[in-house]
Amino acid sequence: MTKLVYFAWVRERIxxxxxEIDLPASVRTGGDLLAYLKTLGEDxxxxxxxxxxxxxxxxxxxVExxxxxxGAREIALFPPMTGG
Amino acid sequence: MTGAPVIVRVQTEDFDAAAEAARLAAGRRDAGAVVTFTGLCRDEGGRLSALELEHYPGMAEAEIGRICRKAVERFSLLGITAIHRVGKIAPGENIVLVIALAPHRHAAFDGASFVMDYLKTSAPFWKKEHFADGREGGWVDAKESDDRAREAWS
Structure with missing residues (x-):
């Protein structure tokens, strides 16, 4: 199981x-993860x-x-940052 | 210089810029300059009643710490403090504080500016607008000009 965390409008839309999610072995990179998550539903x-x-x-x-x-314990997905 | 104090906090409560600057410089006889930058919440011509700041707990502090340590190394700072507020912040209130302590003014100005330019584009914080007419607004879009400001340091 991998912990996924979401912020700002990514969090709101999902x-x-x-x-916690069980990722298929075919999901090897961050890009693969985005492609896989997009198959999970409209949100x-x-x-x-x-x-x-x-x-x-x-x-x-x-990361890129x-x-x-x-081996990732926690993967976060979020929009470009706007702090400061 | 290694061992220079790096103080990083993310908090909902306000901060006292003068007190933080005094604390960073306390007892130093080698410091010739302290630059204190405070970022405030604007109302954008009366349009906004508040900004709501969201952050990624843990990573926000870690990322600001990484940026501050880079600044210490690059500009030979004697110390740095960075405090970022989260939650709902009204126009006129403080959002962010960066204090850079150095032997000379150029290093202190550059150090504070470097930390702000990186913090805006790399530290995991997001602003949501609340409108003066009571409606909840949208998330603030990242600015290309902020990316360019950061890239100018590389």
Missing amino acids: GKGEE YAHALEHEKVIRIAINQEH HDEPIL
């Missing part, structure tokens, strides 16, 4: 802040529609979409 498809915009963090560090997710 309809939850976090979940996911809507939230992750513009894949390139979505930022990914593994174990609380930013081609980063392997093997």
Whole structure:
């Protein structure tokens, strides 16, 4: 099981802040994860529609979409940041 | 310089910029400059009643810490404090505080500016607008100008 966490409009569109999910072995990278989640339903498809915009963090560090997710305890998906 | 204090906090409550600056500089005889930057909530010409700040607990603190340590190393700072508020913040209230302590002013100005430019684009915080007429607004879009400001440091 992998813990997924969502923030801002990604969280609102998916309809939850976090979940534990069993990922198929074919999901190897952050990009694979986005593609897989989009098959889980309309809410996911809507939230992750513009894949390139979505930022990914593994174990609380930013990664590129081609980063392997093997061994990740926590994967976060969120929009571009707007703090400060 | 390694061992320079890096103080990072994410909190709902307000902060006291002068008190934080005094704390960072307390007892230092090697510091010649302290730059204190405070970011405030604007009402955007009367349009907004509040901004609501969401963050990724744990990563927000870790990412600001990483940015601050980079600044310490790059500008040889003597210390740095970064405090970011979360929750609902009204126009005129404080949002973010960055204090850079250095032997000379250029390093302190650059250090504070570097931390703000990276914080805006890399620290996991998101702003949602609340309108003055009571409606909940949308999420603030990231600005390309903020990306360019960050890239100017690389």
